[in-house]
Ligand SMILES: Nc1ncnc2c1ncn2[C@@H]1O[C@H](COP(=O)(O)OP(=O)(O)OP(=O)(O)O)[C@@H](O)[C@H]1O
């Protein structure tokens with residue numbers, strides 16, 4: 063699924079440069095549920111962004127489903143994100159003016175799924191996360207846990223094979239966090255590959271494998 | 286683009302109604318002020334042309350004068366008179382002349398309709414009415430050839446004279462007495478705009494055949510000759526020929542500008558026409574510069590509108606929005622704001638112009654109001670304006686839109 067070799071990321075800020083990733087090599091098989099841990103500033107988000115094609119590495123090679131994404135342009139990367147990847151963010155990142163329904167629908171608008179199928183899919187996903195009755199609510203009218211469930215439904219809109227979650231439970235209480243993890247387990251059961259950043263051991267325990275980052279290095283790959 | 290996406294854009298747009306309303310207002314305001322500027326500028330020039338025609342249509346007037354140069358042994362300071370015989374002479378020798386008429390005038394006591402008034406009575410030829418843009422009210426006519434030939438006692442009167450003597454009644458066919466001689470009124474002058482005059486405005490005059498005038502007045506010379514060239518472009522030629530022919534007859538230097546008074550209104554109108562064209566161009570320039578400033582303002586507002594949505598742009602990019610989705614959204618918004626703003630601006634400008642034109646204007650006072658109250662809203666002004674503004678607004682929209690689409694998704698997502 064994911065094949066990274068010696069991935070480097072250097073942030074250039076004027077004269078000062080900062081190497082956030084110092085040669086990461088990582089392999090993730092299809093269907094794996096991997097958690098990423100590590101202290102703050104160790105490069106977890108940087109790595110996730112590169113895996114999610116939101117950012118490009120300054121060195122190394124990255125194959126996503128056997129495709130070298132290094133040569134892809136913006137619109138091609140957009141297509142990849144749209145089709146293959148579902149994002150779940152710590153701060154949900156829902157469109158504030160749009161209803162739960164419209165937020166879930168959004169990724170399908172960018173790939174032109176026909177209206178009827180789209181509607182069916184939105185309802186199916188809201189059903190799955192248990193929010194059909196909240197479909198007309200705006201994010202501000204939903205609790206944190208509910209917003210994250212909408213975000214998960216949205217991540218699944220185009221049926222991606224890879225789910226990337228950067229601290230998905232960071233902004234919600236632990237009980238709700240457990241519920242969210244329940245959904246993740248279900249997603250893995252459906253055959254999806256999941257990468258999740260977390261600081262919480264009990265959350266990481268839901269994954270099959272945990273990798274650790276320390277100061278831009280991958281220090282340990284357990285289990 | 287998919288209708289659903291446009292629907293989403295619309296929803297997002299409505300969310301920002303207040304901020305876009307400001308831009309819409311700015312565009313509407315600019316449209317309004319520039320269209321009004323142009324409309325009133327054009328109306329000004331047009332009112333001038335019309336009112337100048339009120340004095341005369343392509344008219345050259347010849348007056349008596351006084352020489353200012355010695356000529357063929359004759360001293361300067363001689364008075365040069367003109368006589369009825371000069372009319373035939375000039376029309377015979379200058380083929381460029383279309384219409385020609387003598388004019389002599391004096392003040393007389395006039396009675397009619399049981400009232401009395403003191404008025405300027407002018408003896409004129411039949412062509413005079415056309416040259417001076419005098420149109421008879423329905424049921425009347427101007428002095429004609431037969432009146433002149435037979436020295437009939439008929440009169441064509443200005444609308445003020447008519448109102449003075451006859452009130453609301455129709456003067457045509459009634460009798461007025463000029464200097465104890467009875468005249469039949471054959472026509473009343475229709476109201477017209479007149480910007481310049483000598484010895485009072487036409488509305489206050491009584492016109493009678495020149496031949497008849499000669500019988501009630503003792504002067505042998507004539508006061509003025511009115512000439513209308515066949516083609517206005519010939520005005521300079523005609524003017525030169527008049528000086529040559531009359532100079533030979535009365536022995537003055539054709540180069541002596543004071544020997545004859547010549548009022549060449551054609552030249553005057555041409556000069557003034559250029560002045561008004563200049564004013565129009567000047568106003569357009571002011572408008573253009575105003576627009577440019579406005580465009581900078583609109584660009585700024587569009588940038589702000591884009592900027593505050595940076596995070597939302599980031600979210601959309603993460604979810605698979607392509608560059609063209611982002612650009613299109615902002616261009617659509619710009620186009621929408623532009624259409625709305627210009628529509629309202631133009632509609633209000635048009636309404637103001639129409640309402641202004643409804644204000645009645647007096648035909649006697651040719652003051653500033655005459656020129657300001659007849660703005661002209663022309664399509665060509667609107668079209669030129671829309672093209673210029675459209676270009677500016679497009680430019681002011683495309684840059685923020687392009688910038689939005691070039692955002693790095695990560696930076697955009699992190700934007701607060
Ligand atoms: N856009 C950027 N410009 C410059 N430096 C950056 C940028 N993004 C991240 N960094 C730096 O790169 C390093 C790794 O950052 P990253 O966000 O990946 O850490 P993290 O492991 O996700 O931390 P946290 O647990 O706090 O989220 C940090 O030192 C950070 O300051």
Ligand SMILES: [Mg+2]
Nearest residue numbers: 106107108228
């Ligand atoms: Mg992070």
